[in-house]
Amino acid sequence: MPVNVLFSAPPALWSEYEDPLGRALSEAGIDATLSTDLPAEDVDYIVYAPNDHMSDFTPFTRARAVLSLWAGVEGIVGNDTITMPLTRMVDPGLTQGMIDWVTGHALRHHLDIDYFLANQSGAWKPKVPPLATDRPVTVLGLGELGAACAQALAGLGFPVTGWSRSPKSIDGITCLHGDDGLAKALSSAQILVLLLPRTPQTEDLLDAEALNLLPRGAVILNPGRGPLIVDDALLSALDRGAVAHATLDVFRVEPLPADHPYWAHPQVTVTPHIASETRPASASRVIADNIRRAEAGEPLLHLVDRARGY
CATH class of the missing domain: 3.40.50.720 (NAD(P)-binding Rossmann-like Domain)
Structure with a gap:
């Protein structure tokens, strides 16, 4: 039957x-x-x-x-x-798509590709990035997608710290958990990747207090969930240079409204929820x-x- x-x-x-x-x-x-x-x-x-x-x-x-x-x-x-x-x-396709997006944008910011794209006028302006081994990355969320992205970034040579609500152990990744672990994970994150699910415990996690824990000039990649970020707090951090750039794939309201400040902000890159289809x-x-x-x-x-x- x-x-x-x-x-x-x-x-x-x-x-x-x-x-x-x-x-x-x-x-x-x-x-x-x-x-x-x-x-x-x-x-x-x-x-x-x-x-x-x-x-x-x-x-x-x-x-x-x-x-x-x-x-x-x-x-x-x-x-x-x-x-x-x-x-x-x-x-597996969803996981590979997320790895592609995260590693691609992490390398884009690590190599400062935006700088070179903006300097194509004929002026010779060298700007040498550090090695990946000197660029700490933190991944918030160590589920299926987070763990896969953390391991892919570590495979490229980045020192990777991962944070989750409950204890995890992943080869090659410094795994932290709990409130104290979150503060430590944020404090070293020159590139921060958000791959947490949306729950009452994670909503608004990246607020003004959390953003202030990041190293000055950090970059944020969010292919996880839009409500993880307090938008006004992020915009404020970008305006004062505390955060250098945010590449965002997910938002509280989707499609992102045409008049949202993210579209016009020079330090924000918007991708339309395509990180992992x-x-x-x-x-x-x-x-x-x-x-x-x-x-x-x-x-x-x-x-x-x-x-x-x-």
Whole structure:
């Protein structure tokens, strides 16, 4: 008997996922009916990304799991009608995309490429950067993405400190945790990378007090979550030179409003939430593998801890 898989996401995603998800389910040996329209009482698994018409999961009485297409689950984790297991997306393509963005912009700032792009007038103005070994980097957040980016940066020669709320141990990374660890991690960060999830504990983490702990002239990269940063505090730090530059991929309101100060600030680079997109082919294989595991009685991967929010 086939399992019934409901694809519940914005309509534009169906055309991107229908073929790769169907193929991944078949390759995983799963006889599945995959559709955007199934009777709620017949649904076995829900592949989900937030959309306007789906917020009450109560009718899905036999659903065995909600499988999110997104790495961030702050928009769904508090939904009390989800009584079945909830998983988040941990995708090799998503991880590689984040590594590409973080290492690319870290090297851009480390090598001061913006300086050379702005000095193409024929004037010979050498500016030699330090070696990577003399440029401390801090990564806040040591989950799947944070750990991968920290290790990639360490592989380029940067001394990397990582901070997380709970203790972690990662080869080649100085791992800190707790409030005292956060202060220490910030105090050495010539380049600061934000890869924390959005939770009540992390929202507004980078406020004026935290920004004041950074070395003068630090650079901030935020491909994590917009609400980690207090925008007014960051703008103030940029205006007085305490922070040299901020490259931001995520924001409290998206798309970022056209009149937001970030767009016009000379020390801010805006990228439109492109640091780490879920790729349909690789994400479909992750979804199919979790359905295969559930059907075989194996534990689901990437389960969300409702208490922690991710």
